[in-house]
Amino acid sequence: MSQSLEQLETPALLLDEAQMDRNIARMREQVRRLGVSFRPHVKTHKCIEVARRMMETPEGPITVSTLKEAEYFAQQGVKDILYAVCISPNKLDHVAALQDRGVRMQIILDSVEAARFVAEHASRTDRHFDVLIEVDSDGHRSGVAPDSPDLIAIAQALQRAGLPVRGVMTHAGSSYECRSPEEIRAMAEQERAAIVQAAERIRAAGMACPVVSLGSTPTALFASHLEGVTELRAGVFVFFDLFMAGLGVCRIDEIALSVLATVIGHQKDKGWTILDAGWMAMSRDRGTARQPVDQGYGVVCDLGGTPLQDFILVDANQEHGVMARRPGAAGEPLHLPVGTQVRILPNHACSTAAQYGHYDVTGPGHEVKDRWQRVSGW
Amino acid sequence: MSQSLEQLETPALLLDEAQMDRNIARMREQVRRLGVSFRPHVKTHKCIEVARRMMETPEGPITVSTLKEAEYFAQQGVKDILYAVCISPNKLDHVAALQDRGVRMQIILDSVEAARFVAEHASRTDRHFDVLIEVDSDGHRSGVAPDSPDLIAIAQALQRAGLPVRGVMTHAGSSYECRSPEEIRAMAEQERAAIVQAAERIRAAGMACPVVSLGSTPTALFASHLEGVTELRAGVFVFFDLFMAGLGVCRIDEIALSVLATVIGHQKDKGWTILDAGWMAMSRDRGTARQPVDQGYGVVCDLGGTPLQDFILVDANQEHGVMARRPGAAGEPLHLPVGTQVRILPNHACSTAAQYGHYDVTGPGHEVKDRWQRVSGW
Numbered sequence: 001m002s003q004s005l006e007q008l009e010t011p012a013l014l015l016d017e018a019q020m021d022r023n024i025a026r027m028r029e030q031v032r033r034l035g036v037s038f039r040p041h042v043k044t045h046k047c048i049e050v051a052r053r054m055m056e057t058p059e060g061p062i063t064v065s066t067l068k069e070a071e072y073f074a075q076q077g078v079k080d081i082l083y084a085v086c087i088s089p090n091k092l093d094h095v096a097a098l099q100d101r102g103v104r105m106q107i108i109l110d111s112v113e114a115a116r117f118v119a120e121h122a123s124r125t126d127r128h129f130d131v132l133i134e135v136d137s138d139g140h141r142s143g144v145a146p147d148s149p150d151l152i153a154i155a156q157a158l159q160r161a162g163l164p165v166r167g168v169m170t171h172a173g174s175s176y177e178c179r180s181p182e183e184i185r186a187m188a189e190q191e192r193a194a195i196v197q198a199a200e201r202i203r204a205a206g207m208a209c210p211v212v213s214l215g216s217t218p219t220a221l222f223a224s225h226l227e228g229v230t231e232l233r234a235g236v237f238v239f240f241d242l243f244m245a246g247l248g249v250c251r252i253d254e255i256a257l258s259v260l261a262t263v264i265g266h267q268k269d270k271g272w273t274i275l276d277a278g279w280m281a282m283s284r285d286r287g288t289a290r291q292p293v294d295q296g297y298g299v300v301c302d303l304g305g306t307p308l309q310d311f312i313l314v315d316a317n318q319e320h321g322v323m324a325r326r327p328g329a330a331g332e333p334l335h336l337p338v339g340t341q342v343r344i345l346p347n348h349a350c351s352t353a354a355q356y357g358h359y360d361v362t363g364p365g366h367e368v369k370d371r372w373q374r375v376s377g378w
Numbered sequence: 379m380s381q382s383l384e385q386l387e388t389p390a391l392l393l394d395e396a397q398m399d400r401n402i403a404r405m406r407e408q409v410r411r412l413g414v415s416f417r418p419h420v421k422t423h424k425c426i427e428v429a430r431r432m433m434e435t436p437e438g439p440i441t442v443s444t445l446k447e448a449e450y451f452a453q454q455g456v457k458d459i460l461y462a463v464c465i466s467p468n469k470l471d472h473v474a475a476l477q478d479r480g481v482r483m484q485i486i487l488d489s490v491e492a493a494r495f496v497a498e499h500a501s502r503t504d505r506h507f508d509v510l511i512e513v514d515s516d517g518h519r520s521g522v523a524p525d526s527p528d529l530i531a532i533a534q535a536l537q538r539a540g541l542p543v544r545g546v547m548t549h550a551g552s553s554y555e556c557r558s559p560e561e562i563r564a565m566a567e568q569e570r571a572a573i574v575q576a577a578e579r580i581r582a583a584g585m586a587c588p589v590v591s592l593g594s595t596p597t598a599l600f601a602s603h604l605e606g607v608t609e610l611r612a613g614v615f616v617f618f619d620l621f622m623a624g625l626g627v628c629r630i631d632e633i634a635l636s637v638l639a640t641v642i643g644h645q646k647d648k649g650w651t652i653l654d655a656g657w658m659a660m661s662r663d664r665g666t667a668r669q670p671v672d673q674g675y676g677v678v679c680d681l682g683g684t685p686l687q688d689f690i691l692v693d694a695n696q697e698h699g700v701m702a703r704r705p706g707a708a709g710e711p712l713h714l715p716v717g718t719q720v721r722i723l724p725n726h727a728c729s730t731a732a733q734y735g736h737y738d739v740t741g742p743g744h745e746v747k748d749r750w751q752r753v754s755g756w
Contacts, residue, residue: 008468009472010756085697086642086652087642090717110643113715113716114643114716141652264465264466264520265489265492280732286664318443319444320519322519337491338491339466339467351657376735377734378389378659
């Protein structure tokens with residue numbers, strides 16, 4: 001198939017294949033330099049065609065955020081999957097079913113309470129689980145502190161149950177709040193130091209800790225070294241987005257994902273151009289609202305992907321986007337006739353992509369060369 | 379099928395069937411009292427089982443926000459569909475394809491520019507389009523002002539092209555910003571007066587205007603009369619949500635939609651309970667942030683649907699929700715063991731439901747009695 005953008009009904013989710021490949025190449029080079037293995041997070045794209053370009057082998061490894069992703073990628077031949085959200089009792093049967101289909105599943109937990117129900121399930125069903133302990137390197141959300149007595153208590157509880165801990169993992173989500181490259185570099189070192197400390201404490205307590213895993217796109221790209229770490233995880237780098245650009249992790253012209261939209265009307269008195277891409281097409285993500293430059297619901301570009309100077313989606317309803325100059329910006333009115341197509345760069349690739357069932361993959365002349373399906377839900 | 383909530387993997391989208399039926403009955407009673415016909419908006423639920431309970435006949439009429447919805451409901455036998463987003467040239471072939479399958483499609487527009495391309499397409503393909511003119515009753519987004527010369531110019535352009543205008547429609551989206559029942563009542567009258575004025579101006583210019591359509595859930599429920607109006611539209615009332623409760627349009631215990639989630643960990647120092655429902659499960663919608671009571675990413679309830687006093691999702695990552703007391707609230711710590719299930723009421727039913735492929739429909743004992751599929755995307 002090959003279609004022009006003009007032939008697409010809008011809104012549509014465009015994926016610039018060459019830019020995505022450059023983003024992946026950049027991360028691969030960084031992984032090579034850091035000397036660790038790479039377990040890409042697939043939660044941003046949830047698409048096997050994208051995953052195949054990121055993975056070290058067709059069988060993985062990968063990181064997933066839901067068991068639905070694990071199911072889908074397992075069906076596509078992936079055999080080494082880390083489910084990177086603390087496990088709950090009502091998901092263990094599903095993990096077991098994936099194991100029975102030949103998938104090496106790793107699960108995570110951060111409490112003695114969870115270690116006990118995992119051990120109980122393993123014992124009751126005569127089965128093994130590969131368990132990592134989640135470590136909190138930055139106060140962001142889940143995980144035990146690297147210096148907490150709980151860390152050793154969890155490892156020992158697993159050990160006693162015949163499920164010796166497979167390793168430790170952390171995600172410095174606070175890197176998204178950094179304000180400069182220096183802060184991101186410092187956060188990368190904080191993430192590394194925390195996970196290495198956790199691994200060393202487990203070893204000092206007489207247990208093995210083969211896996212030492214960390215990562216987020218900002219810390220992965222800014223880490224100077226990863227001594228003591230075995231594995232890096234990152235996901236959003238594959239597409240990048242306005243939030244990552246605002247953080248200084250990528251340039252705006254490195255964003256591989258955009259939403260194709262069409263002008264459906266105007267409110268000339270107000271300087272508004274109404275587009276057929278609202279929050280359903282962009283997602284409700286307003287992540288850049290807390291960055292120095294608020295990009296509204298997205299930056300409006302021409303069909304070649306070049307930003308229309310100072311035009312953003314200033315507001316959005318379910319299927320309507322209000323395109324206007326960003327607050328405070330002055331300039332000549334811009335009249336785009338009804339029917340004109342534009343492209344909109346998203347605040348957050350993960351949330352925008354989740355609004356669609358597929359990607360329209362574009363080639364060097366912005367033609368649509370392929371359609372890649374993706375999964376959603378749980 | 380009948381399952382207990384405990385048997386569901388989480389997150390899952392629960393729909394309380396009896397509460398939904400009560401919400402529909404309330405709107406039906408209002409429609410009957412107002413003496414208009416009812417064209418429910420299906421954009422909130424996108425599900426034929428829900429639509430069948432709202433529609434006046436199995437063939438409709440309904441209002442849709444995307445042509446994907448039109449396709450889906452047409453496949454399910456609906457034959458009278460208003461696509462309530464201004465039409466663009468790249469969607470007319472799709473509208474025509476729906477007409478060819480026996481669907482009476484109504485499209486809307488708000489400019490002479492659009493009237494011209496619709497007329498051109500009709501003439502080129504020897505086809506008729508039923509066109510309504512969108513009227514701006516509140517400065518909210520699309521539409522021509524009811525007193526604008528453009529209104530008559532559009533109607534005349536359609537008339538000359540052999541596509542006499544079918545009517546006028548408006549949506550007072552600003553009703554979502556009202557602060558009291560009095561303000562909503564005033565907005566309902568503003569919406570009614572504007573659309574009736576537009577219809578009368580078209581008639582005074584010598585043209586017919588059989589359809590006079592308006593609606594939003596708040597104005598529909600608070601309108602005292604709808605003299606001069608032929609048709610009411612509303613959608614979100616079917617489920618309601620925290621935003622509507624904050625507006626005073628429903629009570630919190632009338633919300634029919636909730637997200638079932640499971641405790642996966644704690645950060646006791648911070649008073650955090652970590653749930654497996656993050657923004658992917660709730661959507662990024664933070665609509666209540668601009669209301670007097672900010673409900674975070676949702677109000678946490680027990681399995682019976684009763685709010686756990688003062689506990690909300692104070693923060694959310696993609697698959698992690700942070701449950702804690704709302705800022706400023708004090709009280710005893712609440713320890714919910716890992717594995718405990720809770721239900722979360724959403725800020726916005728339309729955006730939360732869109733994150734799921736189906737509803738788990740619950741009966742009087744909170745058992746899951748059915749699974750209803752829904753559509754997404756474009």
